Amino acid sequence: MTDRPNYITPEGYRRLREEYEALFAVERPKLVETISWAAANGDRSENGDYIYGRKRLREIDRRITFLSKRMAKASVVNPANQPDQGRVYFGATVTLADEEDNRRIVTLVGEDEADAGEGRISWNSPLARAIRRAAVGDLRRVQLPAGEKEFEIMAIGYPEPGSAQ
Structure with missing residues (x-):
């Protein structure tokens, strides 16, 4: 490990x-x-x-x-306690838009709980590394298996304090 x-x-x-x-x-x-x-x-x-x-x-x-x-x-790490909820950090649920305005919602989670089919990606995946610390409106490029793509951060959300997450 x-x-x-x-x-x-x-x-x-x-x-x-x-x-x-x-x-x-x-x-x-x-x-x-x-x-x-x-x-x-x-x-x-x-x-x-x-x-x-x-x-x-x-x-x-x-x-x-x-x-x-x-x-x-x-x-x-409880994402609800994230002090800077205006940027993408561990536990954030992020709405992304690519060049063709296709929307995708992902949540940055730990490696043991990642499930891309459910929209939960590892906080250390290439896409997550590319969007970490981004704010709404930022553009980020990421190298994916299908080639390089650019994503715009459309929305960032965190669980409410005191929630099960």
Whole structure:
């Protein structure tokens, strides 16, 4: 992992924590029970429940380890508390317009909660790096896989203080 800060919103951290707890407290104990039952049935070399269970247990353990490391390095940042809400910083929801006036709304979030299909992009993605610190009306160029594009910042929003975000 990099030395970059692992910024994450409170909502994103909550989702990581819920996944960790579901795997550790629910799914893993059920699987261990199934593996124990399958092992007690005799020949393990041809026992599908045992073989699949051990494989799945390794996958769960890897995911639990990954989640615990990400949570330990997480720096929870509540975007609602951003002092300068007139510029684009972590947690901002930004309306962009390209050269053809196609509008796109993106929210800058942590790497662990990014989902481009939902409009949540990593705060460290090329587009997010290009628009960080921009104000409404600023033009920014970004190199995308399809080529260079210019975007105008149309609107910037942050969650209300005290909201779930």
